[in-house]
Amino acid sequence: xxxxIIVFIxxxxxxxDIRWTEQNTIQxxxxxxxxxxxxxxxxxxxxxxxxxxxxxxxxxxxxxxxxAKAALxxxxxxxxxxxxxxxxxxxAGSDTLATAYVLSQFIKTExxxxxxxxxxxxxxxxxxxxxxxxxxxxxxxAQITSVKELIEINKEYSLWQKETPEVTQNIKIYHPALISVxxxxxEILPDINGYIKAQTTDITVLSAADIEADITKTxxxxxxxxxxxxxxxxxxxxxxxLSFENNGQISDYIIKLINKCKEQDEV
Amino acid sequence: MKxxxxxxxxxxxxxxxxxxxxxxxxARQCFKDNEICGVVVTDEITTILEQFKNAGLDKLFVIQNPxxxxxxxxxxCDVLSQLINDIKPSVFLMxxxxxxxxxxPRIASKLEIGLTADCTDLQLDxxxxxxATRPTYxxxxxxxxxxxxxxxxxxxxxxxxxxxxxxxxNTEVCFYTPEMSCLNLFLSQLEVLKTEIKEPKEDWTESExxxxxxxxxxxxxxxxxxxxxSDLIGAKPAASRAAVELGWASxxxxxxxxxxxxxPKLYIALGISGALQHISGINNAQKIVAxxxxxxxxxxxxxxxxxxxxxxxxxxxxxNKLSN
Ligand SMILES: Cc1cc2nc3c(=O)[nH]c(=O)nc-3n(C[C@H](O)[C@H](O)[C@H](O)COP(=O)(O)OP(=O)(O)OC[C@H]3O[C@@H](n4cnc5c(N)ncnc54)[C@H](O)[C@@H]3O)c2cc1C
Numbered sequence: 001x002x003x004x005i006i007v008f009i010x011x012x013x014x015x016x017d018i019r020w021t022e023q024n025t026i027q028x029x030x031x032x033x034x035x036x037x038x039x040x041x042x043x044x045x046x047x048x049x050x051x052x053x054x055x056x057x058x059x060x061x062x063x064x065x066x067x068a069k070a071a072l073x074x075x076x077x078x079x080x081x082x083x084x085x086x087x088x089x090x091x092a093g094s095d096t097l098a099t100a101y102v103l104s105q106f107i108k109t110e111x112x113x114x115x116x117x118x119x120x121x122x123x124x125x126x127x128x129x130x131x132x133x134x135x136x137x138x139x140x141x142a143q144i145t146s147v148k149e150l151i152e153i154n155k156e157y158s159l160w161q162k163e164t165p166e167v168t169q170n171i172k173i174y175h176p177a178l179i180s181v182x183x184x185x186x187e188i189l190p191d192i193n194g195y196i197k198a199q200t201t202d203i204t205v206l207s208a209a210d211i212e213a214d215i216t217k218t219x220x221x222x223x224x225x226x227x228x229x230x231x232x233x234x235x236x237x238x239x240x241x242l243s244f245e246n247n248g249q250i251s252d253y254i255i256k257l258i259n260k261c262k263e264q265d266e267v
Numbered sequence: 268m269k270x271x272x273x274x275x276x277x278x279x280x281x282x283x284x285x286x287x288x289x290x291x292x293x294a295r296q297c298f299k300d301n302e303i304c305g306v307v308v309t310d311e312i313t314t315i316l317e318q319f320k321n322a323g324l325d326k327l328f329v330i331q332n333p334x335x336x337x338x339x340x341x342x343x344c345d346v347l348s349q350l351i352n353d354i355k356p357s358v359f360l361m362x363x364x365x366x367x368x369x370x371x372p373r374i375a376s377k378l379e380i381g382l383t384a385d386c387t388d389l390q391l392d393x394x395x396x397x398x399a400t401r402p403t404y405x406x407x408x409x410x411x412x413x414x415x416x417x418x419x420x421x422x423x424x425x426x427x428x429x430x431x432x433x434x435x436x437n438t439e440v441c442f443y444t445p446e447m448s449c450l451n452l453f454l455s456q457l458e459v460l461k462t463e464i465k466e467p468k469e470d471w472t473e474s475e476x477x478x479x480x481x482x483x484x485x486x487x488x489x490x491x492x493x494x495x496x497s498d499l500i501g502a503k504p505a506a507s508r509a510a511v512e513l514g515w516a517s518x519x520x521x522x523x524x525x526x527x528x529x530x531p532k533l534y535i536a537l538g539i540s541g542a543l544q545h546i547s548g549i550n551n552a553q554k555i556v557a558x559x560x561x562x563x564x565x566x567x568x569x570x571x572x573x574x575x576x577x578x579x580x581x582x583x584x585x586x587n588k589l590s591n
Contacts, residue, residue: 100376128384130372133340137376142341142456145369159460164365166279170461177456224381224416228398230408233543237555241562241573247584250558250576254535254585257556257572258500261476261533267554 009039038120041183077190077198093220100134121182273356286362293428295323310336341453359418381414426528476502483538490515523548537578541566
């Protein structure tokens with residue numbers, strides 16, 4: 001039996017290229033889209049596994065609009081074996097919970113015999129690293145978050161190095177499992193064979209009905225969290241503009257503030 | 268109707284995480300008419316009970332089991348979800364720590380409730396619904412998020428609120444014993460073979476005075492004056508992202524949305540323009556002094572004291588004065 005890896009990827013705006021509108025929203029027209037950099041880290045580790053295990057297959061999956069096919073083609077050019085696009089109007093506006101639900105329905109209907117799910121630790125377009133954990137719970141599987149390196153793998157279990165600001169850990173996990181990969185500087189340059197494969201491989205597009213998704217749990221309507229208002233932070237300090245004759249006076253003033261700060265509770 | 272707020276209290280080596288105390292203090296002060304409850308998962312409560320004195324909790328739920336000594340996300344998710352189903356809090360909060368970021372989405376997913384992550388402000392509306400505010404659009408805007416599901420669930424960024432001790436000390440301690448038949452399964456799925464705890468760095472964000480430098484200092488050499496001056500006055504140095512990106516300072520001391528949030532008594536900003544992403548990290552400072560050559564820089568309208576001058580000259584003058 002082959003070893004099956006699912007890599008979840010996300011198409012994000014190229015952050016090196018972000019422009020802002022007058023209203024402080026992201027200007028989406030003309031914006032380049034790329035694969036979320038952390039997801040490329042996940043593809044890189046998946047390819048490493050394929051080198052170590054015989055008969056291993058890497059499937060790239062994303063939820064998004066039809067344009068997201070391009071990201072899947074790119075993932076295949078980078079070395080994934082095939083790609084699925086979860087695309088339905090009823091998915092639009094999904095929050096984390098609804099997104100994790102859609103991804104879990106894909107797994108349950110199309111890939112229930114998977115061994116590992118790999119995903120990026122977070123998406124650079126402002127998502128908050130919640131989706132992988134949420135998905136792992138929906139599938140009732142164990143997870144390791146913020147993995148930097150694969151140490152060892154066989155079909156039954158694998159060993160990973162996890163790193164957070166506080167600790168570095170070596171963790172053994174039994175399959176099936178979910179690994180979120182915290183590598184944001186991976187670079188995979190597709191070769192000519194990769195490009196040919198991407199061109200000749202069809203992306204399977206699946207709708208809500210195809211993955212038997214309950215549409216009351218997807219999209220905007222199925223998302224429990226909603227933005228009530230968006231605003232510019234208000235600054236409520238009464239600014240005092242101070243003028244001085246020279247830098248010596250400025251220094252004296254600042255030193256006075258510092259001393260006040262050390263002696264009293266209020267400055 | 269009586270509302271209650273439940274706070275998950277994270278411990279690390281038998282010490283309560285700072286962010287947990289900050290959340291309790293904020294809830295105690297701002298969530299009127301709410302009973303403020305905490306829950307702690309531990310192998311042994313007696314060693315940490317002392318730390319709950321004066322923390323401001325009405326009630327503390329203790330889930331105690333030797334098998335829960337180490338954090339295991341599936342197991343912690345399971346026992347906490349059971350408690351939530353039993354006591355039905357209206358609001359559930361936890362810190363956006365490394366563990367919190369892993370645990371919170373799992374609990375939300377299990378209970379099928381909404382979750383607002385990494386909040387910088389929390390308020391209740393007149394019906395005790397949670398208004399959870401967080402940065403959005405790369406920090407250019409703030410968004411206030413509501414949830415249709417109960418409990419209203421949010422994780423909170425460390426430093427968003429100020430920790431406070433309360434005079435009252437009448438926390439009721441309740442032991443909660445969840446059903447644990449799945450525990451062994453969860454623990455057998457995953458095994459931590461080795462843990463290296465990184466050298467805990469001194470927490471500079473707690474300093475009463477912080478001296479921060481930005482691009483207006485013009486060079487790495489000039490930025491060195493920030494270290495020198497803060498050293499002389501017993502303050503801690505900090506930097507804007509632009510200064511960090513140029514390699515003048517390490518990312519550890521970056522202030523702002525993608526850095527640290529600070530709440531010193533005095534924040535001295537030298538050569539910093541005051542972009543919203545920077546300001547969002549210093550909103551809770553008691554007093555802000557800005558020194559900038561450009562009177563129209565945003566920070567000059569935000570600071571308590573705005574001084575138009577060359578930051579490098581002022582730093583040199585200060586260092587001279589203080590060294591004599
Ligand atoms: C998603 C995102 C997240 C971000 N997160 C952060 C963050 O966490 N923290 C952060 O700081 N930024 C953050 N930024 C960047 C932020 O938008 C600004 O670019 C950055 O704060 C600018 O740094 P600065 O004030 O040092 O530089 P500038 O904006 O270039 O300002 C330099 C200032 O120095 C003044 N000046 C020039 N010469 C002198 C002199 N001789 N003496 C005194 N003043 C002088 C100038 O008038 C100017 O006001 C983020 C941006 C994005 C998009």
